[in-house]
Amino acid sequence: MSTKRILVTGGAGFLGSHLCKRLLKEGNEVVCLDNFFTGTKENIKDFFCNPFFELIRHDVTQPILLEVDEIYNLACPASPIHYQYNGIKTIKTSVMGAINMLGMAKRIKAKILQASTSEVYGDPDIHPQPESYWGNVNPIGIRSCYDEGKRCAESLFMNYHRQNNVRIKIMRIFNTYGPNMHPQDGRVVSNFIVQALKGEEITIYGDGRQTRSFCYVDDLIDGMIKLMGTSDKFIGPVNVGNPSEFTIMQLAELVIELTDSKSKIVKLPLPEDDPLQRKPDITLAQKELNWTPKVELRDGLEETISYFKHLLNS
Ligand code: NAD
Numbered sequence: 233m234s235t236k237r238i239l240v241t242g243g244a245g246f247l248g249s250h251l252c253k254r255l256l257k258e259g260n261e262v263v264c265l266d267n268f269f270t271g272t273k274e275n276i277k278d279f280f281c282n283p284f285f286e287l288i289r290h291d292v293t294q295p296i297l298l299e300v301d302e303i304y305n306l307a308c309p310a311s312p313i314h315y316q317y318n319g320i321k322t323i324k325t326s327v328m329g330a331i332n333m334l335g336m337a338k339r340i341k342a343k344i345l346q347a348s349t350s351e352v353y354g355d356p357d358i359h360p361q362p363e364s365y366w367g368n369v370n371p372i373g374i375r376s377c378y379d380e381g382k383r384c385a386e387s388l389f390m391n392y393h394r395q396n397n398v399r400i401k402i403m404r405i406f407n408t409y410g411p412n413m414h415p416q417d418g419r420v421v422s423n424f425i426v427q428a429l430k431g432e433e434i435t436i437y438g439d440g441r442q443t444r445s446f447c448y449v450d451d452l453i454d455g456m457i458k459l460m461g462t463s464d465k466f467i468g469p470v471n472v473g474n475p476s477e478f479t480i481m482q483l484a485e486l487v488i489e490l491t492d493s494k495s496k497i498v499k500l501p502l503p504e505d506d507p508l509q510r511k512p513d514i515t516l517a518q519k520e521l522n523w524t525p526k527v528e529l530r531d532g533l534e535e536t537i538s539y540f541k542h543l544l545n546s
């Protein structure tokens with residue numbers, strides 16, 4: 233296997249840190265670029281002594297020129313509380329970040345993968361969601377800085393591909409969880425586990441009947457690397473996620489059971505535009521990537537709980 237130099241933007245975040253680890257393990261040189269908005273050095277500190285790992289503190293909204301073979305563009309806060317903290321910045325990160333990374337990919341002829349999202353489907357009225365579905369996104373709501381930013385990034389990727397023959401891959405990631413999520417990340421899996429371990433109330437937004445499909449991070453990273461490795465003809469967009477669907481109430485009950493917690497469930501108001509259901513149709517990923525998720529929710533949660541137990545004790 234030949235060594236590649238690979239750029240991971242957002243490499244100090246949850247998914248980025250797992251991706252850096254896998255790419256290093258496979259014998260590549262990894263350049264991790266991050267502004268540490270939601271990512272941490274803690275997530276990547278194990279790689280600092282590896283001569284094949286480089287860290288650049290940089291914001292993707294600013295241009296940069298690097299010499300790499302592949303780019304994984306993950307830089308963007310993914311948790312609603314963080315991406316809504318500064319919505320304008322979130323749009324700039326998705327849109328200007330995509331323009332800067334695509335411009336670089338064009339100039340140095342690198343292959344580039346975009347971490348897109350199931351949020352491009354908004355609150356879907358087709359279930360499960362295939363890639364051919366155009367979505368139901370509120371363009372002016374509080375989630376739009378993220379959803380529309382990511383939709384615009386997909387459009388930019390397609391246009392750089394059509395006009396400039398940039399080799400692109402678009403991956404629509406569905407809810408993913410696992411170790412290295414920040415304890416204050418705000419997304420549902422980390423919130424529930426941290427609350428259960430601390431004996432605090434488990435905060436269900438709304439009635440808990442809304443659904444999500446949770447993918448364990450190892451499965452997701454397998455899918456991401458497979459997508460980058462497919463022939464240049466296959467560009468996506470392709471859904472990558474676990475089609476096993478759970479209500480948020482079921483998730484809360486499972487977390488309480490697995491942590492053996494005495495925490496009580498409380499119900500809080502449902503945030504605006506919170507999608508009612510979400511489940512990927514992964515037929516395309518199965519066909520084109522020969523990829524299917526393997527980790528059951530119960531097993532993935534066990535791993536994640538032991539990570540947070542260790543973190544909270546240290
Ligand atoms: P995360 O918040 O843990 O990681 C994002 C990383 O990007 C962080 O390290 C952050 O500091 C960095 N970043 C943010 N803005 C930046 C900027 N302007 N310049 C440079 N770095 C910046 O989130 P994650 O869960 O690891 O998500 C990674 C990517 O995958 C995101 O693009 C997200 O939209 C996408 N995604 C994730 C999920 C999921 O369930 N985890 C689902 C759909 C899509």
Ligand code: UDP
Nearest residue numbers: 312418419420421423435436437442480506
């Ligand atoms: N959620 C919840 N309690 C929390 C955090 C989230 O009930 O403490 C709900 C949230 O309203 C949504 C679902 O869990 O319906 C998933 O939320 P998350 O922020 O993880 O991701 P997204 O909504 O982007 O899928």
